[in-house]
Amino acid sequence: MKLVLATGNKGKLREFRQMCQDEVVAFSDLLGAFDIVEDGATFAENALIKARTIYKKLKETYPSGNYFVISDDSGISLPVLDGAPGIYSARYAGEGANDKDNLYKLINAVKAKGLKETPAYYTAAIAIVSQYGEYVVHGWMHGKVIDKVRGDKGFGYDPMFIPSGFEKTLGELDDEVKSKISHRGKALALAKPIIQMLRRKDIH
Numbered sequence: 001m002k003l004v005l006a007t008g009n010k011g012k013l014r015e016f017r018q019m020c021q022d023e024v025v026a027f028s029d030l031l032g033a034f035d036i037v038e039d040g041a042t043f044a045e046n047a048l049i050k051a052r053t054i055y056k057k058l059k060e061t062y063p064s065g066n067y068f069v070i071s072d073d074s075g076i077s078l079p080v081l082d083g084a085p086g087i088y089s090a091r092y093a094g095e096g097a098n099d100k101d102n103l104y105k106l107i108n109a110v111k112a113k114g115l116k117e118t119p120a121y122y123t124a125a126i127a128i129v130s131q132y133g134e135y136v137v138h139g140w141m142h143g144k145v146i147d148k149v150r151g152d153k154g155f156g157y158d159p160m161f162i163p164s165g166f167e168k169t170l171g172e173l174d175d176e177v178k179s180k181i182s183h184r185g186k187a188l189a190l191a192k193p194i195i196q197m198l199r200r201k202d203i204h
């Protein structure tokens with residue numbers, strides 16, 4: 001059974017590949033790249049929208065293929081901004097905004113509050129869609145954001161985010177360290193037994 005990842009985000013793909021023993025295929029390798037409208041009201045809804053869209057397209061394109069689809073919808077929330085950017089993290093600086101645009105918009109929003117740092121947390125919802133059903137799990141990572149960029153590892157808002165218990169930003173920490181503590185790593189730890197269960201069902 002093929003594990004297909006319903007994401008166009010290279011940083012997520014890199015982290016999933018590092019965290020999964022199984023081979024992970026990017027949906028674009030099977031279907032070509034395209035955008036999915038993420039108009040859900042929650043991380044969970046958006047994760048399901050992405051996984052269902054790719055599952056449906058795969059069924060149409062490869063009717064006899066054996067696969068299940070995993071998606072990730074995630075974002076960063078600042079209590080001082082009433083939870084923004086939250087589910088809008090990818091388009092915080094507008095439709096078509098890139099990681100850098102969003103990062104600097106958030107730095108400016110922190111500065112505009114007269115703050116040098118402020119609590120923040122990441123949320124990830126991982127959805128699994130398969131012939132045996134649909135599942136959603138969540139993970140969180142708490143910490144703080146600072147008013148500047150430090151390091152160039154990770155992706156997205158990582159260069160301004162310092163996880164609780166650390167002095168460095170995720171821009172300065174390796175993927176292996178991030179995966180052990182991250183929202184995505186925690187959600188994937190919950191998804192793994194579901195993936196194993198689906199594989200067992202598939203054999204029997």
Ligand SMILES: O=c1nc[nH]c2c1ncn2[C@H]1C[C@H](O)[C@@H](COP(=O)(O)OP(=O)(O)OP(=O)(O)O)O1
Nearest residue numbers: 007008009072073074075076089090155156157158
């Ligand atoms: O670990 C992370 N480290 C840094 N930034 C992160 C992380 N996790 C989510 N983020 C930010 C990036 C993006 O601004 C938004 C996710 O938006 P989200 O729609 O889930 O992903 P996306 O559009 O980049 O790829 P896709 O929807 O194809 O999976 O939150």
Ligand SMILES: [Mg+2]
Nearest residue numbers: 008038073090
């Ligand atoms: Mg997206």
